[in-house]
Amino acid sequence: MCDNTGADCSQPHDADAELARLGFSRRSMLRTAGIALAAGAVVSAEVIGAPAATASVPSRNKGDDAQLTWLVGDHHVHTQYSHDAKYRVAQQLDAAQRYGVDWLAFTEHSNFAHGDKGVFAELEQIQQERDSRQLLIFQGLEWYIPAAEHGSVLIAPGPESARVLRAFELAWDGRLNRWERPANAAQAAEWERRAAEAIAWLGAQKRSGVIEDAVVLANHPLRLGIDSPHELRAWRDADPEIMVGMEGAPGAQGCAISQNTSPGDQRGEYVNSPRADSWPGFPADAYRPYGGFDWATATVGGLWDAMLAEGKPFWITSNSDNHLTVKDTWAIGAYPAGEPYSNLSSEFDKWSVLGKRPDPVDTGVPQGGSDFWPGQFSRLHTGVTTRSYGGVLEAMRRGRMWVDHGHLLQGFDVRVQATMPGKGRGRGNGNGHGWGNAAGIGATLGGRVEARRGQDVEVTITVTATDYANSAGIRPQLAHVDVIAGPVTGPSADPDAVRAPETRVVKQFDTTTRGGTYTLTYVFEDVDRPFYVRFRGSDGKRHGAGYHGAAVDPAGPLRHGNGEGDPWQDTWFYANPVFVDVR
16 A cells, blocks of 8 residues: 555656646645744744633634534545555445445545546536435545645535645645655755645635535544654644544554464554654654544543643544455456556556546455444544534534444543533522623534633533444444543643643443433532543543553553454443633
8 A cells, every 4th residue: 555655655746737727826725835834833922721812713613503404424435546456436335325424525535646537527427426316425635644644634515626636646745746754854944834835725725615515524534654743732822723634543443453464463554663753752652542542532531632721622533444344345447458458567556547446346255454334433423503514624623523433332422511600600590799690602523612710610411322223233332431631731842742641531431231311410519620531432442541551541452462452342432522711
């Protein structure tokens, strides 16, 4: 697979000439990006929830949400239009519908052949499918982020969406522009700035009305250790309306149970060691999965929490990253006989002729692969106010998302609100002492709620247990729900901070005997400073003291060792946080 090696998956190409044909120039794009990046830096300097701050970023989501519909989605799926995948567009959509997916994004790998032939050819197929299916189907891109890993780029469908997507690929892709593996610190800094410019430029296209909407997410952030903490923060700050988060769990969850597996294979294909361009501050443990989740997400008090403790939204997702499904019987079809294929020695060169692999054929024999179909194992739940492309992207931007593996839960809902003030600081009856009715205004995942110093803040969690067997024949049982919380302390002096030392599991609910729909309640008493609260749980089959010890996380996910990567025997859910501003 070219996306995880040093292989050259690009070809000589006059990108500037193609940009001109699309109606863009690199110079004007750079100028627009510079202006947008400067404006974005001002916005991102505002910190929500910091003790002395009152400003907010545009993505603030305060107060009660309208009635939400929870849609299952997958923002990272490949087809034969990627050089290392094999399925037709229709096959992926058939599978998605079979496993209850409501929306899906095709994110083919960047390279010149993809753009020359693939982008617009695939768009024709996607449009036909949009007209015939009850699915929201995005055409996106898997972006090679300059000097870093990959990212999912999703753009709402519109007259200019494919043109903007292709221009973004030509002007800002790290593979196409050879902005990979920097040789020195100066080059790294230059390429890191290119990544921030790309995000800012995409935001400018939205604000100017060229496209309706877009979001970007960092994919498998710690797979190679090349997404440094300061880069994640820089991308977020370049435009917080566009760069909304990262994969909390990678795709390729079936790697350890594939047809051709080896004992050391890990979920997510997280089998790497530090290389020359990896950030040196990551421990060796960071390159391995924990309950199928990335170390940055799975570690209570770790990198994700360090970013949340700054008070800025940064959300997590999960997806299939489907290329080759575990033990399916489909094989890549044969390329046509004759020229030009007969003189091409590499698979990539043959693929590049049309920017598309031949249609797969069913052999009846299990094939190699490390992925699950969209919705089969990994599910991203998005709380939308409208069933539309804009509704999905807005839900993602606002953090109304939770994720699960193995269909661990059928439903999950959170409401956080301050209690009525009065005698007993909200725990009894009283006259409110002039505060008025401060209770009753709550928030759900990704939202914000205000509380007065000394009030109580009540968290209500509604869980719906899964009442069916998943595709492995297992009827999942949730064993526990963890409430994780930490203070919002404001901007970090260290852009590479990976520790939130005060964040910890504050409550664990035992749910081993619970079924149907049930409610769990936890109260933060007498609050005195801003904080956030997030949620997690598992099937209870494999857990122990978390990365920073049992006092921080008594029953967290464990690093997978050899032979311990069966995904169906270690399933978790994670939910995005709610912020509480204490005044």
